Amino acid sequence: MEDLKAYIESGILELYVLGDVTPAERLQVEEMASKHPAIKAELDEIERSIELYAEENAIEPSEQLRNRVLGSLLTNFGDDNNFPTPTHVQHENVVAMQPNADKGTNFYKYAFAACLALLLASAIALYNLYTRLNDTNTQLSAMQAQNQHFSNTVSAKDSELNLLRDTSYKLIHLRGTAKSPESIMTVAFSPSKQKVVIDMEGLKLPANDQNHQYQLWALVGGKPVDLGVFDATSDSSGFKNMKAIAAADAFAVTLEPRGGSASPTLSEMVVLGKY
Numbered sequence: 001m002e003d004l005k006a007y008i009e010s011g012i013l014e015l016y017v018l019g020d021v022t023p024a025e026r027l028q029v030e031e032m033a034s035k036h037p038a039i040k041a042e043l044d045e046i047e048r049s050i051e052l053y054a055e056e057n058a059i060e061p062s063e064q065l066r067n068r069v070l071g072s073l074l075t076n077f078g079d080d081n082n083f084p085t086p087t088h089v090q091h092e093n094v095v096a097m098q099p100n101a102d103k104g105t106n107f108y109k110y111a112f113a114a115c116l117a118l119l120l121a122s123a124i125a126l127y128n129l130y131t132r133l134n135d136t137n138t139q140l141s142a143m144q145a146q147n148q149h150f151s152n153t154v155s156a157k158d159s160e161l162n163l164l165r166d167t168s169y170k171l172i173h174l175r176g177t178a179k180s181p182e183s184i185m186t187v188a189f190s191p192s193k194q195k196v197v198i199d200m201e202g203l204k205l206p207a208n209d210q211n212h213q214y215q216l217w218a219l220v221g222g223k224p225v226d227l228g229v230f231d232a233t234s235d236s237s238g239f240k241n242m243k244a245i246a247a248a249d250a251f252a253v254t255l256e257p258r259g260g261s262a263s264p265t266l267s268e269m270v271v272l273g274k275y
Contacts, residue, residue, distance in 0.1 A: 007032065007039070008042050013046055014046055016029045017043065017047055018050075159239065160239055163197060166190065168191075169190045170189055171187070171188055172187045172188075172251055173185075173186055174253065174272060175271060175273060176271055177270060179269060179270050180270040182204065183270045183271050184202075184204040184271070185198065185271055186202050187199075187216070189251075189275065191247055195241065196218070196242040196251075197242065198216065198230060198240045200230070200238055200240050201236065201237045205253070206232065206270075207232050207233060207234065208231055208255060211258055212255050212256065213229040213230065213256060213259065213260065214229065214231070214253050214254070214255055215228070215229045215254055215256045215260045215264065216251065218245050218248035218249075219250040220247060225245060225248075226243065228243045229256070248275050250272065250274040251275070252271065255268040256268065
């Protein structure tokens with residue numbers, strides 16, 4: 001009870017009736033009034049007291065003030081009735097213009113189509129350019145290979161000419177044996193330079209297979225000396241340097257197993273020539 005008395009005397013109820021409370025305080029007062037009849041009764045009493053106070057202190061307006069207020073109201077009412085009534089003007093043959101949405105849409109469609117066509121044309125042009133560049137690179141590579149081959153050929157021919165001009169070399173013509181009577185080959189030998197060179201371009205020997213090779217021998221004092229192996233092919237060209245030797249009485253060629261033999265197979269001798 002003391003808590004209720006303190007709550008009533010706090011002044012919150014008067015503020016509630018006057019509407020000078022926060023939403024939270026209003027909710028609190030209403031909750032307290034619903035729970036406690038004493039607070040509800042106090043609220044009712046405060047409301048009656050305020051109404052009585054208002055009635056006792058009310059001031060009757062003067063006749064002049066009453067007439068003034070009524071006159072003002074009547075004047076305003078008359079002014080409102082004097083406002084002109086808006087007339088509806090009929091507009092004939094007026095057509096509302098609607099924006100042509102299709103025109104803008106079509107523009108973007110055409111623009112997109114034009115961009116797409118331009119992109120496609122550019123791609124085709126780039127592809128053609130790329131193809132031409134590849135063809136050009138291929139042609140350049142082929143020309144470079146041809147130039148390199150030509151350069152190698154010229155260099156080989158120069159070497160051959162230099163060899164033929166060199167008086168230290170002696171050309172030895174090897175003739176075919178009974179084993180291969182049609183065979184012919186030429187050997188250039190320089191005792192002072194201890195060099196032996198085969199003329200591969202003028203070589204006329206039966207083509208050897210993959211399991212055999214021709215082997216060149218130098219006969220020195222009746223003994224064969226290995227000078228190396230070579231292949232006889234249809235595209236043989238240039239000169240081929242063989243192993244060095246300082247002296248030789250004759251030269252011979254035999255057909256041996258690939259890689260050569262330690263001693264010649266006399267039954268496979270195809271050419272022979274004396275120095």
